Structure formats: structure tokens, C-alpha cells
Amino acid sequence: MRLILTLALLASPLAAQDIVAPSDVLERLRGTTLAYDADGVVVGVERFREDDTVTVQHLDGSCLDGEVYVSGDELCFRYEDEAEGEEHCWWSVEIDGDLYMRLADLDRSMTLRTQRVPDRPFQCRDPNMV
Incomplete structure (x- = not known):
């Protein structure tokens, strides 16, 4: 199964790039804040703490706390608003010094x-407030 997943990752436009082990990614991200962009548009910002907890801030200003951990060959996130057992797992590749995360869901x-x-304080707003 891992071979199939790895081949699926390599078949993407990110082929011929360096796959980065999730433990290496997690080590690199601890104590940092990242912006995520899709096709040049920022879709969120996430703070990674030394204790492997995270806070993600969405575009609407709302924030969620969660945890990040390694599961096999994937870097996984679980947030406070999700059902038990729900997680978001990613494969990581490096292209020209930039780190890319690809959702580890073939569907x-x-x-x-x-x-x-x-690093800056997040100005989180309550998504239930208008």
C-alpha cells in the first residue's frame, strides 16, 4: 500500500522532487509559524509549538487548536472541533527549497x-459572532 501511495505522490506535478520524512518535517516546523497557499492564494496560517500542539487561523479570522503527529509516512493533524478519530494527514515534498504538503487522500x-x-499574535475571532 505504501508503494501505491508513494507512486501516487510521485505521479503528481511534484514528481522528481525530494520526499521529506514526516518526522523531519515536524522537527523543522516546531516553534515556527507557516502560511499555506494554494495556487498563490493564502488559505490559512498555522503556529507549531514545541509540544506538538498547533493553532490554525482561517481566512475568516477564526482559530482552532489541535495537535500534530507522525503516523507512518504521513504528518497528521487533529483539531478540537473534529469527531474522535478524524484527522488530516499529508505527505511532504521539497521543491527548490520550498516545502509542499499534499493531502494523503487519493480521493x-x-x-x-x-x-x-x-511569529505574531493571532487575532482570533469567534466564528459565531457577527
Whole structure:
């Protein structure tokens, strides 16, 4: 099964690039803040803490806390608003020094480019407030 998943990743437009082990990605991300972009449009910002907890801020300003962990050859995230056992797992590749995350779900294609951004306090707003 891993061979199939790896081949699926390599068959993407990101082929011939360096696959990065999830443990290496997690080590690299601890203590940083990343912006994620899809096709040049920022879709969110996430802070990675040393204790492997995260806070993601969505475009609407709402934030969610969660955790990040390694599961096999994937980097996985679980957030506070999700059902027990629900997770989002990603494969990681490096292209010309940039880290890309590809959703590890063969039924859904999503690849995000990551960029380190200056650490700043998140101004989180309650999504239930108008």
C-alpha cells in the first residue's frame, strides 16, 4: 500500500522532487509559524509549538487548536472541533527549497505550498459572532 501511495505522490506535478520524512518535517516546523497557499492564494496560517500542539487561523479570522503527529509516512493533524478519530494527514515534498504538503487522500487532490512567516499574535475571532 505504501508503494501505491508513494507512486501516487510521485505521479503528481511534484514528481522528481525530494520526499521529506514526516518526522523531519515536524522537527523543522516546531516553534515556527507557516502560511499555506494554494495556487498563490493564502488559505490559512498555522503556529507549531514545541509540544506538538498547533493553532490554525482561517481566512475568516477564526482559530482552532489541535495537535500534530507522525503516523507512518504521513504528518497528521487533529483539531478540537473534529469527531474522535478524524484527522488530516499529508505527505511532504521539497521543491527548490520550498516545502509542499499534499493531502494523503487519493480521493481528494490538494497540494499546499508552505511559507514561514514572522511569529505574531493571532487575532482570533469567534466564528459565531457577527
